[in-house]
Amino acid sequence: MKTGILKTLLFYGIGFGIAGIAYAIIGNPYIHAPGVHHLILFLTLVIGIIWTLISIGFFFFKAKTDKLKGIIITNSIIILSCFLYVAIPIYLDSTEKTFIESDFVRTEIKGDTTKLYHNNNLIFIKVKDSVILDLRK
Known part of the structure; x- marks a missing residue:
């Protein structure tokens, strides 16, 4: 053997x-x-x-x-x-569970502030004319 x-x-x-x-x-x-x-x-x-x-x-x-x-x-x-x-x-x-990301973008406008959310993740903040955060692709 x-x-x-x-x-x-x-x-x-x-x-x-x-x-x-x-x-x-x-x-x-x-x-x-x-x-x-x-x-x-x-x-x-x-x-x-x-x-x-x-x-x-x-x-x-x-x-x-x-x-x-x-x-x-x-x-x-x-x-x-x-x-x-x-x-x-x-x-x-x-x-494993796979989550499919949607192309849905939610916009919130409060006074002079504009916020964009993609899948409940903050991707954009604009206050008046100043962009504070921009993570868009």
């Missing part, structure tokens, strides 16, 4: 290491698209998933060895961890 675990950790260590080196050398020149390091990480995970499925097939239909058991367990833990690393923040963001 040790050899299967070590072989799997070596595979992911090499894949993630190459991605880290690619990021250090190339960086991410165009921020709106995935960089080379993202593609290497994705390819490493896809190969890991394929390797896991093939190992499961060999384990159940050919020989039940300890090496295959180690490969399957280690691959499953790494793939599940990567999936949860992406899925948990998405789930937590979806459960």
Whole structure:
């Protein structure tokens, strides 16, 4: 089982290491698209998933060895961890309440003072001809 675990950790260590080196050398020149390091990480995970499925097939239909058991367990833990690393923040963001700001602006005029409120936040104060506060965009 040790050899299967070590072989799997070596595979992911090499894949993630190459991605880290690619990021250090190339960086991410165009921020709106995935960089080379993202593609290497994705390819490493896809190969890991394929390797896991093939190992499961060999384990159940050919020989039940300890090496295959180690490969399957280690691959499953790494793939599940990567999936949860992406899925948990998405789930937590979806459960938060999102308030939609309206374009409603309320105006209060008292004597020589004019105040503007946007979503009950004071954004503008004018006294006579002097503007005291102007946070309008």
